[in-house]
Structure formats: structure tokens, C-alpha cells
Amino acid sequence: MATPLSADKLLKALRDEGLRVVEHRSWRTHNRNHKGAWGPVHGVMIHHTVTSGTQSSVDLCYDGHSALPGPLCHGVIAKDGSVHMVGHGRANHAGLGDDDVLRAVIDEKALPADNEANTDGNRSFYGFECVNLGDGKDPWPAAQLEAIEKAAAAVCRAHGWNHRSVIGHKEWQPGKVDPRGFTMDSMRGRVRDRLAGRPDGPPPPATYEPFPGxxxxxxxxxxxxxxxxxxxxxxxxxxxxxxxxxxxxxxxxxxxxxxxxxxxxxxxxxxxxxxxxxxxxxxxxxxx
Missing domain, CATH: 1.10.101 (Muramoyl-pentapeptide Carboxypeptidase; domain 1)
Structure with a gap:
């Protein structure tokens, strides 16, 4: 059980882990807190967007749509490994899931099969949407997988959690398939190994080509x-x-x-x- 990180502490944790983080619009105050509780938090949930393109994916996750208002997560992880912050607080990403899975996350034990949708996950999990079509064919670049590893590890490190606090949406809610294209066991292994060492530290400032005319x-x-x-x-x-x-x-x-x-x-x-x-x-x- 943990109190959610403040926006400043979350941002620092991600950057200290070596991530390039982009702040999108009014992400610090963009949330669904008026619809329910945010916290105590227990883990990190990974999703795929079923979209392509960084900016359009970030905009969708910030705004949401008519059936599901945004934010749809806390951060969007692009194919180039950048992390785009779109919300802080309760977000529409996890939905209802299995209370037995939540108990395993809290206890940091192996996950049982998810076979119920009886527990609010939006109050309990940080959510990262990863830009991918989710068709099993769209590739997962090495930079993106490393960023998923770092983002999950950053939150776990800040809270003192271990790798078993990281789950996929498909492990939480029956019928979900995301993230598709890598296994969550392999990602938890990467997070475990990263947590055994020290964080990479903030990356150097990004440099871009000036407009050549x-x-x-x-x-x-x-x-x-x-x-x-x-x-x-x-x-x-x-x-x-x-x-x-x-x-x-x-x-x-x-x-x-x-x-x-x-x-x-x-x-x-x-x-x-x-x-x-x-x-x-x-x-x-x-x-x-």
C-alpha cells in the first residue's frame, strides 16, 4: 500500500532512471479524480495503444474519446523510447479486474489466472500505454522495450516495490490481450535485473536538428x-x-x-x- 507519487516525484523518478520524458499540456492536473479514488497504489500496468504515430497516440491518450474520456493512462511510451506524460491521478486505463490478482500484486507473489472483473484497477495502478498496433506484427523496437523496463522500474524503485508489482492489462482483466508482442514474464525479468543495480541517471538534454531553411x-x-x-x-x-x-x-x-x-x-x-x-x-x- 502506498500513497501515489506527486507529479514532481514521478517525473524525477522517471528521469533519474535515464528516461527522456516529455510533458504534455496540463498533464499534472489532468485526471478522473472526480469519478473515484486515486490510491492507495500497488503496482504498474502496461498496455498497448492499438495506434501508430507518437503525436496522435499521445493526443488520444490525453483526450480519450466519447466512450472513454481521458486520460487513458499516465504516460505514453513511444517507439523511440520517449515517455510522454498525459495524466496524474485517476486515469481510465485498468478498468475492473480480478481481486485475486490485486492481492498477489500487493503481496508481490506470482500472479493467478485472471477470471473475474470485480475490482477497480484505476485507483490502484499506474498505467503506461505503449505505441503499438497490438496485432502481433507491429515490431517492438529495442529502445521502446528498454523504456518500458525503465518506466516500470522507476515507479517500483520510488515505492520500494519489486518486479512482481508490474503486470500487463491482459493479466488483470479477462479478455484483454495487451501488451501483445512480448511476454510480461520477460519484462518482469528485465525490471528485476534493473532494480538490482543503480538507476542510470538523467539523460543528456535532447538535441534536435535546427530548421535548415x-x-x-x-x-x-x-x-x-x-x-x-x-x-x-x-x-x-x-x-x-x-x-x-x-x-x-x-x-x-x-x-x-x-x-x-x-x-x-x-x-x-x-x-x-x-x-x-x-x-x-x-x-x-x-x-x-
Whole structure:
């Protein structure tokens, strides 16, 4: 049994574990506390989003939808390993689950099979949604799996819990399959090993490519910046590449960037596929 970490303490725990954390909108005060209790907390629950693209997934988890208002978790773990904070407090992520599972989590014992949905999980678990289609085919990059491990370990370390305080949604509520694509036993093993050592410490500040100017993006341009841009467009679900991306500016790059501009709400000449500073800064192309 534990009192939930404050927003500041949660943020510090994640960063001290070596995670790159992005704060989204008013996440510190965004919650469902008016609908029920938040705490005491007992563990960490891992989910998959059934979405692609970082920004759209983060927006969905922050806002929710008509049938399930947000926040839908506390943090969204992107494929690049970044963690995006979308809520603090009660969140609509766990739903009803098995009281025997909760007892095992509290006692830090092996989990029984989940065969009942009789206990409120939203009050008892931190929730992390991980960007993945959940179809068993969408890959789990090494950076994302490491971030899941670190996020779970960070919360456990802050509360003095062990690896058995980490569960998947599929282990809590009958009929759920998430996360799909790796086993929770393997993830708990990773968390156990991480907790046996010291945290990595805060990562160095992220550095991004400055906007090179619209004239940079022209036929004949060959640059690693274009490859890095293309990889970010793919990560955001905007890739329009049959092959690549690669270092040579192409019509596929332009079509992909136009998709990114439209995703940001631009239209007409504002979505012509030639990067502008505002959209470039929001894409966050890693420094090369």
C-alpha cells in the first residue's frame, strides 16, 4: 500500500532512471479524480495503444474519446523510447479486474489466472500505454522495450516495490490481450535485473536538428538530415515511402512531409510538403 507519487516525484523518478520524458499540456492536473479514488497504489500496468504515430497516440491518450474520456493512462511510451506524460491521478486505463490478482500484486507473489472483473484497477495502478498496433506484427523496437523496463522500474524503485508489482492489462482483466508482442514474464525479468543495480541517471538534454531553411529541401540535396527527417515522419505515421527513407530529397519525402503538415492541421499551400520552421520544430528531428 502506498500513497501515489506527486507529479514532481514521478517525473524525477522517471528521469533519474535515464528516461527522456516529455510533458504534455496540463498533464499534472489532468485526471478522473472526480469519478473515484486515486490510491492507495500497488503496482504498474502496461498496455498497448492499438495506434501508430507518437503525436496522435499521445493526443488520444490525453483526450480519450466519447466512450472513454481521458486520460487513458499516465504516460505514453513511444517507439523511440520517449515517455510522454498525459495524466496524474485517476486515469481510465485498468478498468475492473480480478481481486485475486490485486492481492498477489500487493503481496508481490506470482500472479493467478485472471477470471473475474470485480475490482477497480484505476485507483490502484499506474498505467503506461505503449505505441503499438497490438496485432502481433507491429515490431517492438529495442529502445521502446528498454523504456518500458525503465518506466516500470522507476515507479517500483520510488515505492520500494519489486518486479512482481508490474503486470500487463491482459493479466488483470479477462479478455484483454495487451501488451501483445512480448511476454510480461520477460519484462518482469528485465525490471528485476534493473532494480538490482543503480538507476542510470538523467539523460543528456535532447538535441534536435535546427530548421535548415525551406531552400534546403530541393532536388539533388543529399544529407543525413533528410534520412533522419524521414525516420521521424515514419514514426509519426506519415511515411509515404516504398523504399527508404534515405539521404536524397525525393517526392516521397515531400509526400510524407505533406502528410505531417496535414496532421498538424495545415492545408492548401501550407501542406505542400516543403518544411517550414513551425512544423519542423514540432517534428523534432534528432541531431545528426
Amino acid at each position: 525551406a531552400a534546403f529541401f530541393r532536388a539533388g540535396r543529399h544529407s543525413a538530415v533528410i534520412t533522419a527527417m524521414g525516420k521521424r515522419l515514419v514514426a509519426e505515421g506519415c511515411g509515404r515511402y516504398e523504399v527508404g527513407p534515405g539521404p536524397d530529397w525525393s517526392e516521397a519525402d515531400r509526400a510524407s512531409y505533406a502528410a505531417w503538415q496535414r496532421k498538424l492541421g495545415y492545408s492548401g499551400s501550407g501542406a505542400d510538403g516543403i518544411p517550414g520552421k513551425a512544423s519542423w520544430d514540432r517534428l523534432k528531428v534528432p541531431n545528426v
